[in-house]
Structures are given as structure tokens and as C-alpha cells.
Amino acid sequence: MKRGVTDRAMPSGQGRFPKRVEAMLDAADAACAAHGARLTPLRRQVLGLVLESDQPIGAYALLDRLKESRTGAAPPTVYRALEFLLERGFVHKVERLNAFIGCHSATAPHDHDDHDHAHTVQFLICGKCGRVQELEDESVRSALANAASRAGFAPGRMTVEVEGVCRDCG
Amino acid sequence: MKRGVTDRAMPSGQGRFPKRVEAMLDAADAACAAHGARLTPLRRQVLGLVLESDQPIGAYALLDRLKESRTGAAPPTVYRALEFLLERGFVHKVERLNAFIGCHSATAPHDHDDHDHAHTVQFLICGKCGRVQELEDESVRSALANAASRAGFAPGRMTVEVEGVCRDCG
DNA sequence: GTCAGTCTGTTACCTTATAACGCATGAAGC
DNA sequence: GCTTCATGCGTTATAAGGTAACAGACTGAC
Ligand SMILES: [Zn+2]
Ligand SMILES: [Zn+2]
Ligand SMILES: [Zn+2]
Ligand SMILES: [Zn+2]
Numbered sequence: 001m002k003r004g005v006t007d008r009a010m011p012s013g014q015g016r017f018p019k020r021v022e023a024m025l026d027a028a029d030a031a032c033a034a035h036g037a038r039l040t041p042l043r044r045q046v047l048g049l050v051l052e053s054d055q056p057i058g059a060y061a062l063l064d065r066l067k068e069s070r071t072g073a074a075p076p077t078v079y080r081a082l083e084f085l086l087e088r089g090f091v092h093k094v095e096r097l098n099a100f101i102g103c104h105s106a107t108a109p110h111d112h113d114d115h116d117h118a119h120t121v122q123f124l125i126c127g128k129c130g131r132v133q134e135l136e137d138e139s140v141r142s143a144l145a146n147a148a149s150r151a152g153f154a155p156g157r158m159t160v161e162v163e164g165v166c167r168d169c170g
Numbered sequence: 171m172k173r174g175v176t177d178r179a180m181p182s183g184q185g186r187f188p189k190r191v192e193a194m195l196d197a198a199d200a201a202c203a204a205h206g207a208r209l210t211p212l213r214r215q216v217l218g219l220v221l222e223s224d225q226p227i228g229a230y231a232l233l234d235r236l237k238e239s240r241t242g243a244a245p246p247t248v249y250r251a252l253e254f255l256l257e258r259g260f261v262h263k264v265e266r267l268n269a270f271i272g273c274h275s276a277t278a279p280h281d282h283d284d285h286d287h288a289h290t291v292q293f294l295i296c297g298k299c300g301r302v303q304e305l306e307d308e309s310v311r312s313a314l315a316n317a318a319s320r321a322g323f324a325p326g327r328m329t330v331e332v333e334g335v336c337r338d339c340g
Numbered sequence: 341g342t343c344a345g346t347c348t349g350t351t352a353c354c355t356t357a358t359a360a361c362g363c364a365t366g367a368a369g370c
Numbered sequence: 371g372c373t374t375c376a377t378g379c380g381t382t383a384t385a386a387g388g389t390a391a392c393a394g395a396c397t398g399a400c
Contacts, residue, residue: 095265152337167322
């Protein structure tokens with residue numbers, strides 16, 4: 001199916017997100033602009049969908065939502081957008097869940113250009129409610145960096161995921 | 171295809187592993203016996219295949235090897251064996267790679283009944299050679315447990331995976 | 341031997357992710 | 371204007387990872 005110019009000029013899904021999400025999207029947009037990257041309508045929409053979910057969301061669940069407004073959406077559509085968003089640290093992948101979650105520090109209004117953070121992630125995964133909380137604990141990071149160094153290992157991306165029971169579900 | 175009793179009595183793949191692997195298999199067997207668990211021929215074979223690989227190995231790669239001697243092998247065959255082996259801590263899953271690796275401390279001759287260890291794993295993943303080294307760093311574990319507690323989170327299984335460059339590849 | 345529980349074979353299917361190709365858009369240079 | 375190149379996306383097809391469900395075979399207890 002061919003798509004006309006109007007689809008670009010007036011992307012569906014635009015403006016549909018709650019205010020708090022739109023604010024984060026604007027912050028992400030600004031952060032992109034500052035680095036010569038482009039938060040295209042598609043990427044913005046995917047990021048919005050991830051951010052409005054209070055739980056990690058799978059790629060195919062995202063795809064289903066995308067299809068509501070983009071008739072041509074297919075797996076590569078969402079995976080390519082996710083690739084960009086992961087690279088920039090706007091979203092993270094929860095490996096244990098094969099699902100994606102928005103990063104609140106990367107999309108904070110005061111964009112702290114924390115590009116390294118994109119690749120050093122710590123999650124607390126509640127096995128009851130399914131919600132995931134992101135940590136940024138320096139003692140964990142440094143303990144891990146030290147342990148790696150002691151093993152003669154040059155550490156890069158770090159994934160830390162703890163499954164358990166959150167405060168609300170305790 | 172139907173299989174006779176002879177296949178059980180003389181399971182293919184038996185005795186085919188290198189000595190160091192057979193020693194670990196015997197240790198695992200003993201550990202199972204001590205807990206009333208059964209390291210069946212299939213489970214032993216799958217564990218042997220995982221252990222003889224010096225890299226993490228995927229479920230379907232295991233399946234391919236299994237098929238060489240077990241004509242009826244299908245995905246559930248290997249996944250069920252892996253489920254058992256994961257539960258007992260004889261193998262771990264590397265989440266970032268969707269692959270499985272043998273645990274050397276769980277299959278050490280002097281079986282230290284480290285059942286908790288099954289669910290608290292730390293890996294150093296070399297992005298060049300693909301090999302994975304397992305850590306058991308207490309400072310990382312405790313830093314993570316503390317961070318979780320501070321967040322009101324009751325920690326359970328912990329997954330720590332660091333991607334980088336190993337000593338040999340540095 | 342019979343029974344219940346466990347383990348495995350077997351079929352079918354679902355979920356997650358990527359490869360490959362080509363068109364559309366937009367900026368850069370002539 | 372017209373080319374040229376890079377990027378983003380649509381589209382099709384397929385790879386890779388994982389489970390459900392049911393039935394038959396085995397094991398150990400009675
Ligand atoms: Zn983050
Ligand atoms: Zn919870
Ligand atoms: Zn281990
Ligand atoms: Zn290496």
C-alpha cells in the first residue's frame with residue numbers, strides 16, 4: 001500500500017499521548033536535535049507508546065498499537081524505531097522479559113546527556129505486579145567494574161536485573 | 171517413530187564426552203542422587219553437550235547435536251532437560267545471548283550444595299571471542315541486595331551480565 | 341501387578357527478531 | 371533545474387527462540 005505525503009505532514013498518533021508523556025517526548029526531541037539526530041514521527045510515536053505503558057512492553061504489543069494508526073506497520077517498523085531509541089538511551093530492553101521500558105532519566109526535562117547510561121542499566125522486576133523500576137546505583141556499578149577489572153576484563157555494557165517483590169506488592 | 175528399550179539401556183551419547191566433562195557429569199549425578207533428583211540419560215547428555223562447549227550454546231544448537239543420536243528429538247526435548255538443569259543450577263542462561271552455559275561450581279567434584287547460586291548469576295561476556303566467564307563476586311551481590319532493599323524491594327533471582335573484552339582478547 | 345507420579349515422544353503452534361530489497365524523502369553539490 | 375548520496379521507512383519473507391497439550395513409557399511404592 002502506498003502512502004501519500006499527508007501521512008507525513010499529519011502523522012497519526014500525534015498529540016494523542018497524555019501530557020506527562022508529551023513532555024518527555026519534547027525533551028527527547030530536544031535532546032535529539034542537540035545531537036543532530038532525528039526523532040521522526042514514527043520514533044516519537046513508538047517512544048510515546050513505550051512511555052505511556054507503566055509496564056515493560058513487548059515489541060509485538062507495540063506493533064499492535066502502532067497498527068491502529070499505521071496500516072503498514074510490520075515487525076521491522078517497530079524494531080528499527082526501537083533500535084534508535086535504545087541507542088540513544090530513551091528506552092531500555094529488559095532482557096529477562098524480552099520487553100522494553102522507557103528511561104525516565106534520559107527523557108527528563110533537563111536533558112542530562114547521559115549517553116553512557118544507555119548501556120549501564122539496573123532493573124528491579126516485580127514478579128507480582130510486573131512493574132519494573134530502574135536503579136542507578138553507583139555502588140553496584142563500581143563493584144561490578146572492579147570485579148570485572150580484577151578478572152582482566154574491560155567492561156562495556158552492563159545489564160543488572162533483579163527479580164523479586166516490590167514495595168507495593170510486599 | 172517408536173523407540174525400543176535398548177535405547178534406554180544403551181543411550182547413545184553415553185561415554186562420548188571428554189574426561190573432564192564426564193567427571194563433571196558424575197559430580198552432577200552424585201549431587202542429584204543426594205537430593206532425590208534424577209539425572210536421566212537425556213539430562214546427562216544435554217548437560218554434557220552444554221559443558222563440552224567452551225561458549226554459551228543455544229537451545230536449537232543443542233537440539234541439532236541431540237538429533238545426531240536421538241532421532242525423535244524436538245524442541246521440548248531440550249527445553250525440558252534445560253529446565254531441570256537450570257533449576258538445579260547445573261547450567262545458567264545468559265539472557266543477553268539467549269544461550270546456555272554450564273556452571274563449573276555446581277558441577278565441581280566437591281559438590282557444594284549451592285542451590286541459591288542457581289538464581290544469582292554474574293557473567294562477563296566477551297564481545298570478541300564470545301566466551302563467557304562466570305563470576306561469584308560477593309561485593310556485587312551485596313551491593314545489589316542493599317540497593318534493592320533501599321528501594322523497598324525484596325530481591326530474588328539476580329542476573330548480572332557485563333559485555334566487554336576479556337583478558338585474552340584485550 | 342497395579343497404581344500414581346515422573347519422564348519423554350510427538351504434533352502443533354506461538355513469540356521474538358532479522359534479512360533483504362526497493363521506494364520516498366531531503367540535503368548537498370553542480 | 372538536475373544529480374547524487376544518505377537516511378528512513380514499507381514490504382515480504384524467513385530465521386530463531388520458546389510452549390501447550392496430549393499420549394505413551396518408565397519408575398518406584400504398594
Ligand atoms: Zn535509564
Ligand atoms: Zn509489584
Ligand atoms: Zn554458576
Ligand atoms: Zn575474548
